[in-house]
Amino acid sequence: MPPSVFVTPSHQFPFGSILSIGRRMELLEYARNTGCYIIEDDYDSEFRYAGMPVHALRELDAERVIYIGTFSKNLFPALRIGYMVLPQDLVAPIEGIKRLMDMHTPTLDQAILARFIADQHLQRHVTRMKRVYSRRRKLLIRSLSETFGNRILVSGDAAGLHLIAEFSGHIFDEERVQALAEGGVRVYPAEKYAIVKGRFEDRLIMGFGDVAEPQIPEGVRRIAEVLRELGEQ
Amino acid sequence: MPPSVFVTPSHQFPFGSILSIGRRMELLEYARNTGCYIIEDDYDSEFRYAGMPVHALRELDAERVIYIGTFSKNLFPALRIGYMVLPQDLVAPIEGIKRLMDMHTPTLDQAILARFIADQHLQRHVTRMKRVYSRRRKLLIRSLSETFGNRILVSGDAAGLHLIAEFSGHIFDEERVQALAEGGVRVYPAEKYAIVKGRFEDRLIMGFGDVAEPQIPEGVRRIAEVLRELGEQ
Structure with missing residues (x-):
């Protein structure tokens, strides 16, 4: 069994299919049975024009899903800021890996983005876009x-x-x-x-x-x- | 023989030794004889307080040296901007590798930094620091x-x-x-x-x-x- 399964359930690239709720439940069941993690890359879920709203896998099982988001699509790719929402158990080890890969983070850009979000600009921008x-x-x-x-x-x-x-x-x-x-x-x-x-x-x-x-x-x-x-x- | 040799000739970490001109010439001769590349990480050479000025390896042989610089030391680490000066032959392949690693670059930060440099602020900042x-x-x-x-x-x-x-x-x-x-x-x-x-x-x-x-x-x-x-x- 694989240590992790990488999926883009809200919008698969390139064919754009959306993982049904039934398949989501099956995938989570598989993860729980085998002890593997699901990596959910939710790269452009803000822009949904049709169909039923779907729950992120992360909302259905916080302990087996590593959720990855990005500001590349809803703001701009050159911002180079993404984020992970991790199961509690993985926070410390992944902080360690991050430190090995790159000791520093672009704190100035992150501080500006945090203010942009707190002041509701991101929300307004996404609605407009x-x-x-x-x-x-x-x-x-x-x-x-x-x-x-x-x-x-x-x-x-x-x-x-x-x-x-x-x-x-x-x-x-x-x-x-x-x-x-x-x-x-x-x-x-x-x-x-x-x-x-x-x-x-x-x-x-x-x-x-x-x-x-x-x-x-x-x-x-x-x-x-x-x-x-x-x-x- | 190794495909490349990584050195910090202007200031070795942690012991701070500086590679002598004689050893620099030997290293370049070795690179030319074996066809390997020297990767010169020149991470804090702006701050030199004593001794003779030294030439970067890159200045001595532009075709065998990959020069790496950073703005982490002379500005601040959270800027996350560094650069490479490459032998002509390596420009296209390394552009390809960069694209595979990360398709986008933080162009906004880079544009601001370019203006900062063009307007002489970097030079003044380094002198002051x-x-x-x-x-x-x-x-x-x-x-x-x-x-x-x-x-x-x-x-x-x-x-x-x-x-x-x-x-x-x-x-x-x-x-x-x-x-x-x-x-x-x-x-x-x-x-x-x-x-x-x-x-x-x-x-x-x-x-x-x-x-x-x-x-x-x-x-x-x-x-x-x-x-x-x-x-x-």
């Missing part, structure tokens, strides 16, 4: 639907800052990625992130976190145009 | 000399923020470190940092970087007092 991302997400889904109709299937879009678009009948290999880049649009094939290769060649990971609204329909238009030029649409 | 540290260093050496006379030998004090005090006839084992702590002074035995044990039990590492001036003679006085109580002086 959730509206912004929600608008971009809807616009991307609408653009895809208007351009490709039912030849396209969107999934993994209930949370986070990206979705998966499945283009039935197309594949995104290096040649096509290159052609799209020349057409002015950079795409991220889901296949690149798959452990088992060959099953997801028709899917793109489409991020909408840092794309301005006017760029969204324009990008979708260009994808369609390049695919047409390749004689594939 | 060199005067401050120089005063603390002199005060520590004078206090040791006034209190212990020639029973103490100071070394490794030409650079950096600490020196080595050798107390002839004393040893600093756990019991004595504990007694000193109870007497109100925390000491760092050099022995703790030695690879070969049993040779440096009579030496303390004495930092003067973050000690206010009035604390210096007071700390030395307390060491003397505790040693006297232990019947060792």
